Amino acid sequence: EAEVAQSPRYKITEKSQAVAFWCDPISGHATLYWYRQILGQGPELLVQFQDESVVDDSQLPKDRFSAERLKGVDSTLKIQPAELGDSAMYLCASSSRLAGYEQYFGPGTRLTVT
Amino acid sequence: DQQVKQNSPSLSVQEGRISILNCDYTNSMFDYFLWYKKYPAEGPTFLISISSIKDKNEDGRFTVFLNKSAKHLSLHIVPSQPGDSAVYFCAARGGSNDYKLSFGAGTTVTVRA
Numbered sequence: 001e002a003e004v005a006q007s008p009r010y011k012i013t014e015k016s017q018a019v020a021f022w023c024d025p026i027s028g029h030a031t032l033y034w035y036r037q038i039l040g041q042g043p044e045l046l047v048q049f050q051d052e053s054v055v056d057d058s059q060l061p062k063d064r065f066s067a068e069r070l071k072g073v074d075s076t077l078k079i080q081p082a083e084l085g086d087s088a089m090y091l092c093a094s095s096s097r098l099a100g101y102e103q104y105f106g107p108g109t110r111l112t113v114t
Numbered sequence: 115d116q117q118v119k120q121n122s123p124s125l126s127v128q129e130g131r132i133s134i135l136n137c138d139y140t141n142s143m144f145d146y147f148l149w150y151k152k153y154p155a156e157g158p159t160f161l162i163s164i165s166s167i168k169d170k171n172e173d174g175r176f177t178v179f180l181n182k183s184a185k186h187l188s189l190h191i192v193p194s195q196p197g198d199s200a201v202y203f204c205a206a207r208g209g210s211n212d213y214k215l216s217f218g219a220g221t222t223v224t225v226r227a
Contacts, residue, residue: 004157006157009155031213033214040123041220042120042205045214045215048213048214091158093157095213101207101213102148102160102163103160103215104160105158
């Protein structure tokens with residue numbers, strides 16, 4: 001069964017350092033999402049891609065976060081510099097019109113900023 | 115601005131009994147509602163969904179009910195099994211060409227043997 005892949009699964013970094021997460025969506029899924037989930041809360045959308053274009057990044061803290069999906073396949077989310085409040089689970093999801101636009105999630109990257 | 119709310123952070127139920135999870139929303143433009151299940155250290159997995167034009171959808175042990183006038187939906191799990199112990203998220207889709215999901219804070223279900 002096709003899955004969304006994410007790496008790394010866990011990341012510990014010191015504040016002010018740079019950190020990057022990678023996501024490979026299900027093959028053929030044109031839409032890719034990055035979510036942040038803080039403990040005790042639901043996932044919150046950071047950025048949505050349609051192919052290589054950003055559709056929605058209204059909740060992305062653009063002073064320190066960036067995201068790209070250069071070839072419309074895999075994607076990278078970067079934080080520079082990391083802050084203590086960035087500690088969270090970062091989830092990637094993908095969807096397609098043929099799959100009814102239901103979003104399929106990867107296992108996530110657990111980020112701890114010390 | 116929390117548009118999807120799950121007011122019960124936790125639920126404990128005995129194995130074999132019914133689990134009822136509730137969700138309220140404020141945006142009348144939502145056109146599709148989903149429930150996701152999440153185990154620790156894993157991403158959410160899709161469980162069941164319902165279109166805003168329906169009031170019930172059933173899939174095996176899982177049934178979702180939608181009351182549009184009350185802006186309320188619920189997930190029924192019957193009978194509850196130990197493997198159902200997880201966090202359950204209610205999510206709503208924006209409608210029209212907006213496929214972004216708004217999530218509730220989740221309800222942690224514990225099924226007791």
